Amino acid sequence: VTAARLGDRSLFPALEPRAYLNHAGVSPPSEPVRAAVAAAVEEFARRGGAAVEGAIRRKARLRQKLAGLLGAGPEDLAFTQSTSSGIIDVALCFPWEPGDRVLLFEGEFPANVTPWQRAAALFGLKTVFLSLEPFERSDAEGLSRLEEELRRGARLVAVSAVQFQTGLAMPLRQMAALCARHGAQLFVDAVQALGAVPLDAGALGIDYLAAGAHKWLMGLFGAGVLYVRPGRAPALRPHVAGWLSHEQATRFLVDGPGHLRYDRPIRSRADLVESGAMAEVALAALEAAVDLIAALSVAAIHAHLNRYLDELEPELVARGLPSLRAGEPERRSGSLSVRPPAGVELARLRQALAERGVACGTPDGLLRFSPHWPNHPAEVPEVVRAVEEALRAVR
Numbered sequence: 001v002t003a004a005r006l007g008d009r010s011l012f013p014a015l016e017p018r019a020y021l022n023h024a025g026v027s028p029p030s031e032p033v034r035a036a037v038a039a040a041v042e043e044f045a046r047r048g049g050a051a052v053e054g055a056i057r058r059k060a061r062l063r064q065k066l067a068g069l070l071g072a073g074p075e076d077l078a079f080t081q082s083t084s085s086g087i088i089d090v091a092l093c094f095p096w097e098p099g100d101r102v103l104l105f106e107g108e109f110p111a112n113v114t115p116w117q118r119a120a121a122l123f124g125l126k127t128v129f130l131s132l133e134p135f136e137r138s139d140a141e142g143l144s145r146l147e148e149e150l151r152r153g154a155r156l157v158a159v160s161a162v163q164f165q166t167g168l169a170m171p172l173r174q175m176a177a178l179c180a181r182h183g184a185q186l187f188v189d190a191v192q193a194l195g196a197v198p199l200d201a202g203a204l205g206i207d208y209l210a211a212g213a214h215k216w217l218m219g220l221f222g223a224g225v226l227y228v229r230p231g232r233a234p235a236l237r238p239h240v241a242g243w244l245s246h247e248q249a250t251r252f253l254v255d256g257p258g259h260l261r262y263d264r265p266i267r268s269r270a271d272l273v274e275s276g277a278m279a280e281v282a283l284a285a286l287e288a289a290v291d292l293i294a295a296l297s298v299a300a301i302h303a304h305l306n307r308y309l310d311e312l313e314p315e316l317v318a319r320g321l322p323s324l325r326a327g328e329p330e331r332r333s334g335s336l337s338v339r340p341p342a343g344v345e346l347a348r349l350r351q352a353l354a355e356r357g358v359a360c361g362t363p364d365g366l367l368r369f370s371p372h373w374p375n376h377p378a379e380v381p382e383v384v385r386a387v388e389e390a391l392r393a394v395r
């Protein structure tokens, strides 16, 4: 297998767009990911149920690898199906009291709002929306506004590590410290960060974190990870538990008669949310994807993406597309969003770009460029030319 190299897309021979800049949406699978999927399917094809043993070993390896990526212990992680399923697990299992306040942000991706609204309806909580604008101006302003609200009392703050619209990397360390000072816990939707922005959940003091595999980790749909800070899991109420959530859950299938019981305790670890059969093929894809990310290092990927965006941003601004990218390196992610000119229909602009070989995203009225490690800054002039032509075509 060819090794992964920053700026080299030879592991993506099937990828059609000449500049694929929508990793914040969906990433294409690399050759190693495709090979891992094929091998996992082959294993089930050859061995049927006997392939489960290999799948169990794979999950143990993957848990270690994700723990390395996240600065966590493997016992603090659980596999999920998606970012959403991890968020829903915490929203349903959190030890709420009626009247608890949950702080949310206006402008967040809805995946990090809906489950908290549902929990509010179920458990009698109060949701409070804060604006992201103070954070867009500066960390200090955002944090001071957050603290003002925390002083009124809150059980939980839910935020994205990186905002899907602006690409703003939130000041998680300071947010976690403020939450701790005011008796609240911090939930982080990390799907716009994990794989592209260094994120050490343990060191940052985050309480819960969820992410899916198909964006910056470059895995496939159907797998995700949930982190629960050490010490938090025993307080969770196991509202999403299933047959595999018990201690020694599979004994009755392997150890002879007398082990079929319904009173085994539910694990008081993060993996209590692993309730039943899983998308083993998506987990196989995720293992290969994480191997590539880890080999390159997230810090090196982050620096590479920002070298790319440093080239692209001024060219777009010079062509009348104002940038929403933060000025400070530590507040930047792998995404650059610009505002399209007034009167331009965004769907047509995106289509015109796609026809010129440039794939990008259009979150809530913005044009978002999100390269990943295979993109090379040398493709920027071509992207800029495509933008110029596309703008002419749709005006």
Ligand SMILES: Cc1ncc(COP(=O)(O)O)c(C=O)c1O
Pocket: 024, 025, 082, 083, 084, 085, 109, 111, 112, 160, 162, 163, 164, 189, 191, 192, 212
């Ligand atoms: C911040 C954020 N959270 C969640 C999601 C999607 O969640 P899921 O993987 O559950 O569909 C997205 C997708 O764009 C996102 O940007």
